[in-house]
Amino acid sequence: MFKNIFNIILLSLILTTFLITVISYIVFRIRQLAGTKKAKNLHHLDGVYFSRYAPVLEDANIAHAQKVDAENLDRISPRTKMILVTVLSFGIVLLLLLFENHFNFRKEILERANSAKVYRDLISRGLLKKRTFDPLGRTVEVGQDLTPLQLSAKQQGLMELSKTPIAILLDSRSRNRANAEAWIAFCARLQLKCQLKKDVPNTSSGILIIPEPISFSSSLFKKLKKFNRVIWSGESSAKRDSVAELFGLTRKEGDCLSYASLLEAGIVAGNIPHDEFSRIKVPYYDSVNSSFPFVAFKGGKVWVAQAPLRRGGQFIDRFEDYAFLQILLHAKEGLSLTLLPRDSLLSSVSLAIWLDEGKDSEFLVDLLEKFNFPVTLISSNNSFPHEFSHLNIEMALNGDTLMSTGGSLKTLFEAIEEQRFSFEEGSQRLVDGIWFSKLRPNSDALEALRQNEFQYLVNLGDSSFEDYPYWKNNLWMFSDADLKDSLVLKDKTIAQVDEAVEYFWTKISEHIAVKRWIRLFFDQSLYEGPFAQLFLQKILQKVSQESSVRFMSEISAHLYSLNNLVFSYHLQGREIKVNLVNHGGKTIEQVHLFFKSDVFSLMPDTEYALRLWAQGSVVTLKNIQPGKNEITLKLK
C-alpha cells in the first residue's frame, strides 16, 4: 500500500514537472521565434554581490522595491503565480492518479471475484487439475512401465497359469541348460510352477518347453508330436525340420522354414505380440534392447526363436515378460491378451486447424460461428487465442513450440502445465492433446506429457515411440497420412475452388472407405492463396454434413472406455469366440473390434479368409457389461 502511494506521489511529481517544463518551453520558443520577448523595465539589484560592492545602489534598490511592492500589494507576483500553478498542477495530477488507482483497485477486486467464480467452476468440472510431477529418479520401479490395464491382464493370465504345470525339457547331456535356465528364471520371476524334465510328461494338462540346442531320440520326438501344448524355444537351423514336423508341415527339400511358408501353411507368424513390440527400450534405465524374434503358433504349439532374458528381479513387469507370458497363455489355450490396435478402431473424420500467429483469423471465427464445426485448434502461439473463446472449441497444444523451448523434464512438465491451464481456462474444455508438426518429442517431453495425463498425440510415426512403450501402448497416437489442404492448393492443374474441393473430398472418401481415421489438417496455407479461404469454407461445409465427424476429445473419451477392456479370442472352425472383460464400472455402449489378417489366416480355408478380410474386419459390439463377456461371432 505504502509502496503504491509512494509511486503515485512520485508519478505526480514527474508528470507535473513534465507538464510545467514542456509548457514553459513551448512559451519560451514561441516568444523566441516570434521575437516578442522584450525587456521590461529593469529590475532591482539585490544579493551579496551588490550589497557588498554597491551599497548605494542597494539602498536605492530597496527603496524602489518597497515602492513597487506597495504598488503591487494586491497583485500576485509572477513568481507566486508560477508556484501556485505548479502546486495546483501537482494537486490535480495527484488527485487524478489517486482516483485512477482507487477505481483500478475496485475493478481488479471485481474482476478477481468474477474470475474466481469461473475458476471454481472450471475446477469443479475437472479442468485446471494440478498433476503430480515425478522427477523419475533411479529408484523408480520399473513396473511402472506396464500400464494398469496390462498389469491387470497380466494378473489374470498368471491366475490362468497358476495351476498349470510347466515342464522344461532338458537335453540328456544338458547342452541346453543355459536356455532352460532362462526359462526357469522367467518362471521364477512370474512365480509359475516349473520343473526340469528329461522326458515328455505323461500328463496332457501342462505346458512343455523345449529349449535349444537339443537332441532327442525318435521315440522322444514321437511323444512330443502328440503333446498339444509345446513351446519350442530357439532358432537353430539344424532343427528346422523338427519344428516343421512338430507343426505338421511337410517341408520340401531346399525350403527353409520362413514366415511366408508358415503363413502359407495357415500358421500365424509374426513378432510378439502382434507386431506391437518390435523393440523395447526403457528410458532412464540401462537400456535393454531385445529384438523380439520370430514367433509362430498353431493351436497350442508355439515356436519362439528366443528364450526369455535371464535378468534380475528389478525387471519384473517389463514388456518382455509380458510378451512371454502371452506365449505361455497361447500355448495353454490359444488365448491372447493383446489389446486392440487402436488406430484401426475408428472411422471418423476430425478437423484440425492451425492458427497462425499474426494472421487474420477473423474469417475463421466467422466460419466456425456460422457452421458450428467440431474442430480442434492448434495455436502457433503459447497463449490462448481469445477471439475463439466464445466458440467452445477444443484446443490442442502445439508440440513444436514446446520442443523448441527445450529444457529438463521439470521445465517441460511446467511448460505443458502452464499452457494447459491457459488453454483450459480460455476454452473451458479439457486439454489433453498435443500436435507435433515438424519437431519430434524427446523422451523427456513424452514423459512430461504422460505425467500431465495427455491422451493423444498427433502427426507422428510409430518409430518415434519405439523407445517409449507407454505412449505406444497407452495413448492414442495419430499417424495417418494427413491430407493437407496446402497440397491441394498448390496443385497448379486446379483452377477453380470447386475442383479443389472435389479433388480433396475424393481423397477423404478413399480414406473413409478403408475405415481409416482421417485428419483434415488446415495449416498456414489457409490464410494464403487466391481461394484458400473459400476452399476452407466449402470443405468445412461438406464435413459438417458428415455424421462421422468427431471431436478429438470425443475420440479420446471413446478410447478411455476401450482401455477398460481386455480382449481375447479363440477360433473354432468358422466361429470366433470373443472374451471381453470390462474392468470399468460402467457399461461400454459400443466397441469396434478390428480383426487383423492373422485371425483369418488361422482358418483352414485361405480363400474364404481372404474374402472375409476384403469385406471388412470390423465388428461392432454393443452394451458391454462390467465383468466378463463372452460373445460368439459366426462368420458367414
Added chain:
Amino acid sequence: MSRLEQVSKLFYLIIVSLLISLFVYLFLQTAFFDKVYSSNAPVIYDIMLYYLIFILGRAALHLLLSFLDYLFTQRLPEPEYNPLVTVLMPCYNEEVGLVPAVESVMNLDYPNIEILIVDDGSQDSTLDIAIELASRFQEVRVITQANSGKAAALNFGVSQANGDYILCMDSDSLLSRNCIKMAIKYFMAYPALAAVAGGVHVATTKNVLTWFQSLEYIIGLNFFKSAQSALSIVPIVPGPIGVFKKECVLAVGGYKSDTFAEDADLSMRILMAGFEIKYCAAIRAVTEAPDSTGQLLTQRYRWSRGMIQTIRENIKCFHEHKNKRRAAIILSYMFFETILIPLINFIFALTTLQYALLFGDKMFLGPYFMGLTILDMVLSLYSIVMEKKMGILFVLSLFNRVTYGLALEIVRFFSLLDEVFNLPMKWGEMKRKGIS
C-alpha cells in the same frame, strides 16, 4: 588542518562513500530483482537496471578521481615571482555592474595585475564609466570596438593584453581574493597547464530555484570538475572565472563566435591541442543565478545548444589536430557527458512514464528514480562535506531528480532536437538586477 587530519578525513569519506555505494547497489539489485528475473519483464527493464549500475560506477570513478585530485593538489609551492596577469572584462551595457566589478578586482591580493576593459560598443554609459575608472586606477586600461559580440571582444582583449596570463571574468562576477595567486601557483607547478578553471557558486539563493542551482553547481560542476582535474582534462573553463596562459589561447586561435558557448569551445580546443586544464576549488567566483523559470530556461537552452554546437564544430575540424587520439578521447567524453547521458536519462524517464500511464506498471517508476535519487544524495553529501555547504542542499537532493533535474533533462532534449533541426535561436539575455 594538518596533513594527517586531511588524509584521515579523506579516508573517512572514501569508506563512507563506498558503504553508501554498496548500499545503493544492493538496493537496486533488490528493487529490480523481481522485474529483471521475471520472464514477463520487458527487456527495457534489464537495460535500465544495467544503466543505473553503470551510472553508479561512473559516479564512483569520479568520486575516486576527485579524492586523488584533492590529495595531490593540496599543497603547491609558492611562486618564485609574480608575473603580470591581465584581467579581461568584456562589457556590453554594463554600466550598473562595472564599477563594483573593477573595485572587486582591485581588492585581490595579487600585486601585479592589469585590468583591461573591452567595451563592445555599449549603447549606455559603460564606456564613460570605464574611462573614469581608468583615470582613477592606474591598473585599468580601456579599449573599445564596434559591437561584435562577446567572443570578438575577448579576442580583442587577448590581443591587447600585456600579461602572460589572462583572467577572464564576467562583469557581474565576484572573485575570491586569492584567485590569481592560486592560479599562478598552479601554472608554476604544472608547466603544461594552459588554464585553471575556478569554481562557480550561486550568489543569491533566494528561492527554491536558486537553491537547486546551487546544488547543481556543487555536484554537477565542482564535483565533476575536480575529478576531471585529476586527469588535467577539465572540459569547460567557466565564463565567470578562468585563468588562461595567453600563448595557449593564441596557439588555438582564441575565442570563436560560431557557438553559443564560447568558453566551452575554447576549453575543448585547448584540450584537443594537447594542453592541460585543471580545476582549483580555492578559486571561486560568485555569480547571479536566474531566479525565475523563464530565465533559467533561456540560460540552459543556450548552454545546451552551445555545447552541441561546440562538439559539432570541433568534429568538423578534428583533422587539424596532431594528437588525434587525445582529440578523439576529449570529443567522445564530451559527447558522452553532455549529449548521450542526458538523452538516455530523458528517454528512460519517458519510458517509466509510458509504463506507468499506458500499462499501469507503476512499480518500476519508484526503483528507477529512487536509485538515481540515492546517487544524488551520496554526491551531495560528499560535496556538502567537501565544500562546507548548507545541509538544506542534502534535503533538496531528495527531490532533485524528479523536479529540477528532470526539467533540465527535458530542456536539454528539446535543445538537442532544435539543434538537430537547426531551428533559429536568439542569444537571450539574463536581466541584471540593476537600476537605470
